[in-house]
Amino acid sequence: MYTTLFSPIKVGGVRLKNRITMAPLYLGYAGEGGTVSPLLLEHYRLMASGGAAMITVENATVDHPAGSGSNRTIRADTDENLPGLEKLAATIKTEGALACLQLNHAGRFAGAQEVVAPSEVNTFGRTPRAMSIEEIKSARDKFVQAAERAFKAGFDMVELHGGTGYLLAQFASPRTNKRNDYYGGSLEKRMRFPLEVLQAVREAAGNKPVGYRFLADEWLPDGLTLEESGVLASRLSHGGVAYLSVMGGTYESFSMPEVVKASKKPGYMADLAGEIRDHVRVPVIAAGRIAVGHIAEEILASGRADLVGLARVLWADPEWPEKVRREMEDDLVICDPSCRDVCMQLVMQGKPAFCPQWSPEKTRRLKDLYE
Numbered sequence: 038m039y040t041t042l043f044s045p046i047k048v049g050g051v052r053l054k055n056r057i058t059m060a061p062l063y064l065g066y067a068g069e070g071g072t073v074s075p076l077l078l079e080h081y082r083l084m085a086s087g088g089a090a091m092i093t094v095e096n097a098t099v100d101h102p103a104g105s106g107s108n109r110t111i112r113a114d115t116d117e118n119l120p121g122l123e124k125l126a127a128t129i130k131t132e133g134a135l136a137c138l139q140l141n142h143a144g145r146f147a148g149a150q151e152v153v154a155p156s157e158v159n160t161f162g163r164t165p166r167a168m169s170i171e172e173i174k175s176a177r178d179k180f181v182q183a184a185e186r187a188f189k190a191g192f193d194m195v196e197l198h199g200g201t202g203y204l205l206a207q208f209a210s211p212r213t214n215k216r217n218d219y220y221g222g223s224l225e226k227r228m229r230f231p232l233e234v235l236q237a238v239r240e241a242a243g244n245k246p247v248g249y250r251f252l253a254d255e256w257l258p259d260g261l262t263l264e265e266s267g268v269l270a271s272r273l274s275h276g277g278v279a280y281l282s283v284m285g286g287t288y289e290s291f292s293m294p295e296v297v298k299a300s301k302k303p304g305y306m307a308d309l310a311g312e313i314r315d316h317v318r319v320p321v322i323a324a325g326r327i328a329v330g331h332i333a334e335e336i337l338a339s340g341r342a343d344l345v346g347l348a349r350v351l352w353a354d355p356e357w358p359e360k361v362r363r364e365m366e367d368d369l370v371i372c373d374p375s376c377r378d379v380c381m382q383l384v385m386q387g388k389p390a391f392c393p394q395w396s397p398e399k400t401r402r403l404k405d406l407y408e
Contacts, residue, residue, distance in 0.1 A: 039330050041337040043362055046344065048320050049246025049279025051193060053090035053135065053344070056337055057358045060282060060324045060346030061095035061139045061196070061250065063106070064380070064390040066407075071101060071112035073121030076389070076406035078128050084351060085132035088358030092129045093137040093196055093282075093346075097122075099183040100176065102149040104142035104204065107387065113140060113183040122190035130191065138187040139196040139250060140238075142176055144204030145213065146288060155208050155230075156215035161288075173220060176204065177234050184238045188245055194279065195242070197234060200250040202287025205231040209252070209269055212260040228269050235276050246279035253283050253309040256290040263309070267316040274317035282322040282346055283310040300325070303332050311341030322346045328371055330361035349380065353392050370394050 043055045068074035085092050097113040098105040105112070112118045122138070129136040145154035145165040153172060154165035168176070184195045199205035207213040208230040214221045220229050239247050251270060255261045270281060285306050290296050299305050306325030314321040323342035327333050333345045351357055354370035361369075373394060380390035389407050391400050 038364055039334040039361065042330065042334050042345070046320065048091075048344075049194065049248070050244065051135065051246055055088070055090045055358065056344040057089045057333075058091040058282075058322060058344055058346050059084050059089050059093055059351050060322070060348040061093045061198075062348040062352060063095045063110075063384060064352070065107070065109050065384050065387070066389055067109045067111045069108060071098065071105065071108070071110050071118070073111065073118075073125050074406070076403060077111070078124060079403065079406055081125060082128050082132060083355040085129045085134040085136075087351070087355040088362065089134055089347070089351060091135040091137055091194075093139050094125060094129075094192075095139055096141045096198060097138050097183065097187070099140050099142050099179040102147070103151070103153060104144070104147055104176075104179075105149065106141075106143045106146060107148045109387075110143075110148075113138065113186050114179065116186065119186060119190055122187065122192070126191035130193075135193045136191070137194045137196055137248065138190075138192045139198050140180055140183045140187070141198035142180070142204040144207045146201075146203060154204070155213060155221060158213050158215065167216070170219070173230060177230070177237055180234045181237045181241045184247070185241050188242065194246040194248060195238065196248040196250055196282065197231070197238065198250045199231055200252045200282075200284045202252065202255065202289065205234060206252040206255075206261070206287070209266070210255060210261040211265075212255065212257060224265050224268060228272060231269070232272055232276055235273060235278055239277050247277075248280045248282060249273055249278045251281040251283050251313065252285070252287070253313050254285045256286045256293070256296055260287070260290075263312050267313065270313045271316040274319050278319055280320040280322060280344070281313060281317060282324065283313050283342075284324055285309050302326065303328060304336055307336045307341050310336075311339070314340070314342060320344060324348060326350070326372070329366055329369070333361075349392075352380075353394050
């Protein structure tokens with residue numbers, strides 16, 4: 038029925054069995070200190086078991102604690118993390134999905150005592166320290182080292198986190214990059230750091246694909262907009278990125294009434310993906326409440342994207358791909374926006390996220406694995 042959705046595609050030279058990917062989703066499932074916990078392993082086993090082609094593990098920090106969003110952010114910054122990452126990659130691949138690790142530096146959104154960013158721009162009452170040139174180069178190198186660690190652990194590809202207003206996006210944004218040196222000012226200079234990180238990681242990756250979580254629009258009046266992000270997308274494409282996973286918004290815009298209202302609509306970020314796809318020559322992933330098969334198929338068939346990224350949709354029902362393929366959509370466990378984002382409220386409180394749509398048995402089983 039959904040011929041495009043379940044057709045294969047090559048991404049960075051790697052064959053994906055269908056167009057369904059898991060978009061990165063932070064749930065607070067790692068152990069204290071960012072370790073790979075039993076709950077995290079079981080979560081990703083479930084995500085990979087339902088038939089999605091690629092699973093993207095969220096937000097592995099390249100620099101702890103300076104770049105970690107929380108103490109339960111997965112770590113990829115030292116070799117001590119390798120055994121856990123190896124188990125995580127193997128768990129996903131054993132279930133028949135490709136394993137991708139998202140690499141991130143949180144910048145001004147880090148949970149560290151002292152946070153760093155391109156510029157001293159107030160962030161929810163805290164002002165980060167502007168990074169020196171040496172610190173910028175060090176951050177680039179740490180992305181490279183984390184990527185090397187991910188590939189050594191067995192991941193098939195990595196994704197650079199340039200979304201949600203994190204460090205790579207902070208450099209690109211006129212709102213958060215007020216520098217007047219080599220890395221700030223004009224769009225050309227603001228793009229330098231993310232482009233340098235891509236180039237350096239690609240060199241380290243060899244023939245392994247390097248994707249990019251891409252912020253198309255901050256949805257803020259003085260932030261990054263499609264006019265400038267389209268230029269960055271084109272440069273990333275020419276720079277050899279394997280794919281762009283397109284999203285909109287940051288922590289500073291997610292709670293705005295107009296954004297909250299828009300985010301309840303099916304496929305609400307697909308148009309952003311379509312705008313970016315016009316600028317690039319690589320596959321584009323669309324995300325944003327793609328809850329049922331016909332919406333996913335329409336997004337692909339319309340040419341707005343080449344793949345779909347399911348985050349909370351797949352988390353609520355890991356069997357989504359197989360149920361849709363077998364035309365059993367009446368049996369889907371649907372992520373219900375009327376629950377007022379209970380899962381994300383738990384995460385913001387530093388607690389692990391659990392879905393109110395789950396059966397009591399499943400919730401108890403996963404809670405028993407929480408450390």
